[in-house]
Amino acid sequence: MIVTLIVAAEVAFWAVLALGLATRYLLRRQRLSTVLLVGLPVVDLTLFVLTVLDLRGGATASWTHALAASYAGFSIGYGPSLVRWADRHFLYRFAGGPKPRRSPKYGPERTRYEWQICGRTVVSAAITLALITALVPLSDGSARFDTFTGWYLRLSIVAVVNVIVAACYSLWPKEAPAGAIVEDGLVVGWKVPQQQ
Template sequence: MIVTLVIGAEVAFWVLLALGLATRYLLRLRGVSTALLVGLPVVDLTLFVLTVLDLRGGATASWTHALAASYAGFSIGFGPSLVRWADRHFQYRFAGGPKPKGAPKYGPARTRHEWEFCRRTVVSAAITLALITALVPLSDGAADFGTFTGWYLRLGMAAGINVIVAGCYSLWPKEAPAGAIVEDGHVVGWKIPQQQ
């Protein structure tokens, strides 16, 4: 049942996001758009509440309950940046906005990008682990707790790997190709060799 709820929450997230952006840029109903986009965290909260109710109703704790907590943690950590990404692309495609830039590739801008991604991953992992920990008392004891412990290791490793990657970009920033003109981490042109 929980897997179905997670899939339903994922579908609801994208439908609400698409409707929110469509009402903002195509119908020009900013208030309705804001109400729809505010509904995105409600989807996550509803999924977690239903997960709690499932466990309180006597369901055996399984990886699906931890998956629901992970979904909520991911949405909180990455949701705002995902909405901004979708907003930029929707605005470009349907409202004459500027073409969105991809992630910066070089120099300090790339390092900042990696640390921001790392921050989101750590926040997502911390929230997910807090939610999983909140589910433990609702389970049937040590046997069910074992179901959740693997998530602590996986999420800890994901956060640790992101810290290492961001740290490597701090120590060894990615350099642009020779002759490239770089602005905010993007190649915007090439230097022309001077004639001698």
């Protein structure tokens, strides 16, 4: 049952996001669009509540219950940036807005970008682990407990790797190719060599 709920929540998340953006740019209903977009985390939190009810109803705890918790963690950690990304692309494609900028590739801008990604990952992992911790008392037996606690190691590894990647960009910032003209971390042109 939980797998079906996860699929339904995934479909609902993208449908609400598309509906919110269509309402904003095609129907020009700003307030209604904001209500729809603010409601996005509700989709994943509803999935988590249904997961709790499933376990309380006697379901055998499995990795799918922890996956349902991770959806809520992802939605809270990455949701706002995902909505901004979709908003920029929808505005460009359907409302004549400017072309979305790519992620920075070089210099301090790239380093800041990596730390932002790291922050989102750490927040997502922390929230997911807190929600999984709330599920542990609802599981039955040590085997089921191990089902949930395995996620502690996995998510900790993901968070630590992300911190290491961001730290590497801080220690060794990625330099642009020789002769590149860089603005906001992106190559915008090339210097013409001086003739002698």
